[in-house]
Amino acid sequence: MSSAVLEQFRRIGRDLFVAGVVSSHGGNLSVRMGDRIAITRRGSMLARLEERDVIETGLSENDANVVLASTEINVHRAIYEATAAQAIVHAHPPYAIARSLMCDEIVPIDSEGSYLLHKVPVVHTELTAGSKQVAELLPKWLKEYDIVMLRGHGPFAIGHLLEEAYQLTSVLEMSCRIMTLADGMGEQIREYRKGSERYETW
Amino acid sequence: MEVARLWLGGRGLGTYLALRERLFEVDPLSPENLLVVAPGPLTGTGAPASARYSMTSRSPLTGTLFDGNSGGSFGDALRRLGWDYLIVSGALDEPGYVTLGMVGADDASPAGPAAGFHSAGDLWGRDVPSTLARLRELYPRSEAAVIGPAGERGVLFASIVNNRGRSIGRGGLGAVMGAKRLKALVLGHGDRRPPVADPERLEFIVYEAEKLLKANPITSTALPEFGTAVLVNVLDRAGALPTRNHRETRFEGAAAISGEALKRDHLRRRSACRGCMIGCARRTAVGDQTGEGPEYETIWAFGAQCGVSDLAAVVRANYACNRAGLDTITMGSTIACAMELTELGLLPDGPRFGDARAIVELVAATAAGEGLGAELGLGSARLAALHGRPDLSMSVKRLEMPAYDPRGMKAQGLAYATSNRGGCHLRANMLGPEILGVPKMVDRFATLGKAGLLINLQNLNAVLDSLSVCKFTAFAMKEDYYARQLGAVWGETVEPQELLSLGERIWNAERLFNLAAGFTRDDDTLPPRLLHEPVADGPSAGQVVDLPPMLDEYYISRGWDEAGVPTAVKLERLGLLTVAAAAGVPPGRRQARGADADAP
Known part of the structure; x- marks a missing residue:
């Protein structure tokens, strides 16, 4: 693995923790490298990634390294199989998770979230972590949306680069914080966006 | 509809037809080669910057499959006639042009309903602007795609130009038209609207897409204000501006040929393809001449690549290409190749780097097939090989590379x-x-x-x-915007x-x-x-x-x-x-x- 790829993992991993969207040992990242995948080690700390914490293995075939890989590796593999993603970020942002417990889709009300996301579907499975169900369900949605929320667990975001997927994750959490703040104010929201009523159809 | 689902239109449809008709087996300049003209499913629908179409053929310059894509109004005109594509096959016995969709045309024509074959008469030999102007006189409200003298003469990088001065520039598809003795394709004015299954949904997505285009500084500011030439200084500062036939990656004369200089000294007004809100094109003037462009690649090809920092000469060379119907990238880079051959003593009396007069004269000579121009008309790969140094052609698969030096990118x-x-x-x-x-x-x-x-x-x-x-x-836009636009046109989720x-x-x-x-x-x-x-x-x-x-x-x-x-x-x-x-x-x-x- 090139030093440039490792540095991407380090920077994005640290930023995810600093932003408060993963716990000390939560979340996982991966990039696709042709017919190989580089993914964070199971139990690694995203804020403190070392070379040994980024595991390279086959995209479709296992090798010995798979014993070290993130528990979500099969979900990542399934997403790469079904989409043109080159990078995946999975995080546990608290405001977005809280909101996912109450709705079937998250439609941001702030400007940045509206521009970049329009709408984020919320999906659910009985087994949420690294399960076959998740591996079957999420890729279907990620063919149409670049970020999808797994209820009670967290979003999976895809991009051409880790930074892109991280941006979507960050924007979603910020939008959910704003929605929570606005909800708490208990006032009627004054709409400023033309056509926003159609965002639910995005 | 199955073909449309798998190949969409434009370039994809051209690829499908080129494979189906086994163009990989034909001589590109023979009557057996085809020229596929195709807009796409978004052309003319109101989708942002969608007034485009493709022409696909086997290239006489490269021998590869080759599609050129152009803006203007020609693609819209095809769709207003209700045509998804047309195929130009065979060759005319005498130089001529074809009209399509004209009121009163010969419905029994072998080219299909409302098509007409016409002798080129005095159009043959005319330059591009003169040809387009004459056709507009003959057929008001028409849209045409024409070749100039370079295409007639078989210059291997001749272009095809339409009414808004937009070109199918690269790969010599103009020579393919010339080999068919076809001076022009002329489209009548149709009144059909391209089918859109869910116009309300398309309007919503277009509105959202245009928000992004307006918010992005590249599409809302840089391209409208400076055109693509804004990149001259950007690439030069990055050390990725190929200079003097790629011998260097920075050009000491970059500021003199920059987008800022073009705006200051030559710009008359912005222009745009039909319905485009970006408007990257330029109407310019130099001396008593006015015309279209130059855009970034052209400024680089005649400027840095030839070591020329005289922007007025670059603009004139661009105009000369526009008149003759020549690809500016291949033209400029082939002249640069000749300049290096000259400096190495391999091309007696050839041009030298920095010779501003030479770049204008050599474009005219290439279009006329005179002197060194006859060799330049073969492109740099053949020119360099002729003089024993094929390595001096800055091309891949015989197509000259444009203005980004890979050593810096x-x-x-x-x-x-x-x-x-x-x-x-x-x-x-x-x-x-x-x-x-x-x-x-x-x-x-x-x-x-x-x-x-x-x-x-x-x-x-x-x-x-x-x-x-x-x-x-x-x-400004990601792929989901295009998918949603197509989904609205087809009336389903894409x-x-x-x-x-x-x-x-x-x-x-x-x-x-x-x-x-x-x-x-x-x-x-x-x-x-x-x-x-x-x-x-x-x-x-x-x-x-x-x-x-x-x-x-x-x-x-x-x-x-x-x-x-x-x-x-x-x-x-x-x-x-x-x-x-x-x-x-x-x-x-x-x-x-x-x-x-x-x-x-």
Whole structure:
């Protein structure tokens, strides 16, 4: 693995923790490298990634390294199989998770979230972590949306680069914080966006 | 509808027809070659920057499959006539032109309803502006695509130009028209509206897309204010502006030929393709001449590449190309090649770097086929080979590379090497991620780790050329916007990933065409200078392109074998097994990591 790829993992991993969207040992990242995948080690700390914490293995075939890989590796593999993603970020942002417990889709009300996301579907499975169900369900949605929320667990975001997927994750959490703040104010929201009523159809 | 679902239109449809008609077996300048003219499903629908169309053929310059994509109004006119494509086949006995969709035309014409064949008369021999003007006199409200003297004479990089001065510029498709003795295609004014299944939904998505275009500084400010020439200073500062036939990567005269200088000294007004809100085109003037352009690639080709810092001369050379119907990139880079041959003593009495007068005169000589111009009209690869130094042609697959030096943008080198139509920035331009930070900034000097990014861009551009929409919109928009627009036109949900898969399919089909035509991994390369001559100084000092490992990574990521042939697994997934078999291309077999290790 090139030093440039490792540095991407380090920077994005640290930023995810600093932003408060993963716990000390939560979340996982991966990039696709042709017919190989580089993914964070199971139990690694995203804020403190070392070379040994980024595991390279086959995209479709296992090798010995798979014993070290993130528990979500099969979900990542399934997403790469079904989409043109080159990078995946999975995080546990608290405001977005809280909101996912109450709705079937998250439609941001702030400007940045509206521009970049329009709408984020919320999906659910009985087994949420690294399960076959998740591996079957999420890729279907990620063919149409670049970020999808797994209820009670967290979003999976895809991009051409880790930074892109991280941006979507960050924007979603910020939008959910704003929605929570606005909800708490208990006032009627004054709409400023033309056509926003159609965002639910995005 | 099945063909439309699999190939979309434009470039994709042209690829399908070129394979079906086995153009890989024909001489590009023979009557057997075809010229496929096709707009896309978004053309004329109101989608942003969608007034585009493609022309596809086998190129006389490269021998590859070649599609050119152009803006203007010609694509809209085709759709207003209700036509999804037309095929130009055979050749005329005498020079002529064809009218389509004219009221009162001969419905019994062999070219189909409302088509008419006409003798070219005194149009033959006229330059491009004069031809277009005369056709407008004859057929008010018509739209035409014409060739100039260069196309008539068979210059291997002759272009096809339409009424708004937009060109099918590269690859010599103008010579294909010329070989058919076809001066012009003239379209009457139709009143049909392109079908849109869900106009209300399309309006919503277009509104959202235009918000992004208005918010993005590239599409809302830089391109409208300076045109593409805004890139001269950007690339020069990055040490990626090829200079004097790629001997250097910075040009001391960059400021004098920059977009800022063009705006200050020559710009008269902005112009745009029909319905485009970006408006990157320029109406300019120099002395008593006015005209279209030049855009960035042209300024570079006649400027930095030839060592010329006289912007007025560059503008004149551009006008001369526009009149003759010549691709400015190949023209400028071929002159630069001649300049280096001259300085090495291999071309007696040839032009020298920095000779502003020469660039204008040599364009005219090339169009007329006079003197050195007759050799220049073959393009730089043949010129350099004629004089014993094929390595001095800055081309890939005989198509001259444009204005981005791969030693300062490593993945751009991979983009050139793997482009299905040769040295070209329009198959995929890594300018976005390597220089402008779109979608995000990557290390431009890094060799590995960018193949996947490039492939996605190549696949996306195959989609955009097939829809047909302008690639500049992709500075602001992601693939989901295009998918949603197409979904509204078709009246169903189109997933972005499905759209990218269609782009991948088109890319692989083009690859199959080229393999059938005899191209191999050896053709996926760069001029030796870029591989072995380190940049002397500037921001890219010491850099060369280490291509083999990049190519290996690219082939693996594409699902191709070590020779660059799509594997059976890949062909099956893309539904191209029968296409490959019909073209006589056996599936590739990847040897690495086990006997059955076909890449996914």
